[in-house]
Amino acid sequence: MPRPIEALIHVDAVRHNLTRARAQSPDSRVWAVVKANAYGHGIERVFDALRGADGFALLDLAEAERLRALGWRGPIVLLEGCFEPRDLETCSRLNIAHVVHCEQQIDWLAAHKTHQPHHVFLKVNSGMNRLGFTGAAVRGAWARLNALPQVEEISLITHFSDADADRFGKNGIAHQMAAFNAATHDLPGERCLANSAATLRHLAEAGVRADWIRAGILLYGSSPDFPEHTAEQWGLQPAMTLRSKLIATQNLQPGDSVGYGSLFVAEQPMRIGVVACGYADGYPRVAPTGTPILVDGVRTRTVGRVSMDMLEVDLTPVPQAGIGSEVTLWGHGPQGSLLSIDEVARSAGTLGYELMCAVAPRVPVQVAGEPA
Numbered sequence: 001m002p003r004p005i006e007a008l009i010h011v012d013a014v015r016h017n018l019t020r021a022r023a024q025s026p027d028s029r030v031w032a033v034v035k036a037n038a039y040g041h042g043i044e045r046v047f048d049a050l051r052g053a054d055g056f057a058l059l060d061l062a063e064a065e066r067l068r069a070l071g072w073r074g075p076i077v078l079l080e081g082c083f084e085p086r087d088l089e090t091c092s093r094l095n096i097a098h099v100v101h102c103e104q105q106i107d108w109l110a111a112h113k114t115h116q117p118h119h120v121f122l123k124v125n126s127g128m129n130r131l132g133f134t135g136a137a138v139r140g141a142w143a144r145l146n147a148l149p150q151v152e153e154i155s156l157i158t159h160f161s162d163a164d165a166d167r168f169g170k171n172g173i174a175h176q177m178a179a180f181n182a183a184t185h186d187l188p189g190e191r192c193l194a195n196s197a198a199t200l201r202h203l204a205e206a207g208v209r210a211d212w213i214r215a216g217i218l219l220y221g222s223s224p225d226f227p228e229h230t231a232e233q234w235g236l237q238p239a240m241t242l243r244s245k246l247i248a249t250q251n252l253q254p255g256d257s258v259g260y261g262s263l264f265v266a267e268q269p270m271r272i273g274v275v276a277c278g279y280a281d282g283y284p285r286v287a288p289t290g291t292p293i294l295v296d297g298v299r300t301r302t303v304g305r306v307s308m309d310m311l312e313v314d315l316t317p318v319p320q321a322g323i324g325s326e327v328t329l330w331g332h333g334p335q336g337s338l339l340s341i342d343e344v345a346r347s348a349g350t351l352g353y354e355l356m357c358a359v360a361p362r363v364p365v366q367v368a369g370e371p372a
């Protein structure tokens with residue numbers, strides 16, 4: 001028998017979450033963001049659930065080729081654009097739109113021989129200061145692109161750094177919207193604006209016109225602004241369950257410690273369970289004692305340090321648990337129980353994004369509802 005750990009992908013939840021994105025912004029077209037192998041869920045697994053999107057956004061040409069191989073003929077956009085000139089040939093061949101965020105990418109386009117003019121997304125740096133042309137440089141870049149026979153359509157794209165919270169006295173996206181509008185107000189072209197957090201929190205605000213939104217994390221059922229809002233409060237359903245089983249139990253006496261570094265010491269007699277899941281499966285090693293976890297659908301806590309292949313749990317609230325009991329690291333447990341990936345991530349000092357992307361290749365993945 002293989003190790004009992006597995007990830008389950010809930011494709012119906014992905015379908016539902018796409019519907020949520022649409023309902024949030026009925027007049028926008030929706031890019032389903034499927035970078036990083038659909039945030040760890042598997043492009044091939046979620047493709048059918050996301051067919052209702054208007055296009056797919058990703059970073060890697062190999063992932064774009066996988067979408068074309070699945071039969072997707074609609075729009076695809078590369079969110080970081082091309083990494084070298086010959087990527088443009090693949091874009092021409094597969095009809096892939098791409099971001100243009102720097103002068104060099106325009107140079108490559110100008111030198112590119114194509115029979116199929118490209119749809120480009122001119123990236124405006126409205127304050128994130130990662131990629132894109134600053135306000136003063138946007139018009140020059142637009143004019144250069146507009147003069148190229150290789151370019152058929154120029155859309156405008158920007159990305160928000162603080163759509164999930166109001167920080168530094170700034171109101172979410174307002175300062176970036178002002179910078180974007182100032183740089184682009186008299187340029188034609190579609191506007192591609194909002195990530196999940198902006199889609200859920202800011203699209204109704206004045207001055208925000210999004211012809212396209214870019215839905216990422218919300219499709220996978222994690223809340224972009226947890227703990228201010230839970231996924232449930234946003235009407236999102238978790239798309240991934242990570243589950244395993246107990247492979248041993250131990251009875252501890254006061255003073256007994258658990259695992260490497262003896263980080264947890266029992267204060268009274270207690271029973272613990274040993275779970276077949278560790279950091280080599282993608283569970284965060286930094287998750288401290290007290291990280292929430294379900295055993296037989298009952299909420300309890302981890303104890304001691306997460307090791308490569310195992311972690312330990314307090315069985316006090318689940319006295320009936322034993323070898324073979326089901327353990328839910330996150331997602332759906334037995335009897336309708338649920339543990340949000342966002343809660344686990346928060347305990348480990350990270351985000352649901354990182355946990356879902358980090359599930360290791362050695363973990364078998366099943367589509368929920370499909371026979372094993």
Ligand SMILES: *Cc1c(COP(=O)(O)O)cnc(C)c1O
Nearest residue numbers: 033079159195196214215216217
């Ligand atoms: C990843 C990404 C998104 C999606 O962000 P979420 O927070 O997951 O919705 C949107 N736009 C760009 C440019 C991205 O890189």
